[in-house]
Amino acid sequence: MRALRVSQALTRSFSSSVRHHFQNRVAEKQKLFQENNDLPVHLKGGTTDHLLYRLTMALTLGGTAYSLYCLGWASFPNKK
Numbered sequence: 001m002r003a004l005r006v007s008q009a010l011t012r013s014f015s016s017s018v019r020h021h022f023q024n025r026v027a028e029k030q031k032l033f034q035e036n037n038d039l040p041v042h043l044k045g046g047t048t049d050h051l052l053y054r055l056t057m058a059l060t061l062g063g064t065a066y067s068l069y070c071l072g073w074a075s076f077p078n079k080k
Helices: 002-013 026-034 047-075
Strands: none
Touching: none
């Protein structure tokens, strides 16, 4: 009896029927990204894109600085 319930639950969760109907917003996004407003494409999404861009740049610069520090530290042998 328990195996029947488990198989029914799995069948329902992997069913091919659509439960959520999403609105197609491709035309809106195309209009947003194709308008000529002198912004690079990676910043046309708004505030979220600006924040993600800044975070990515900060992590990239921080990682570069840290790797250069480690390279400099490793290039000088310990004095004994």
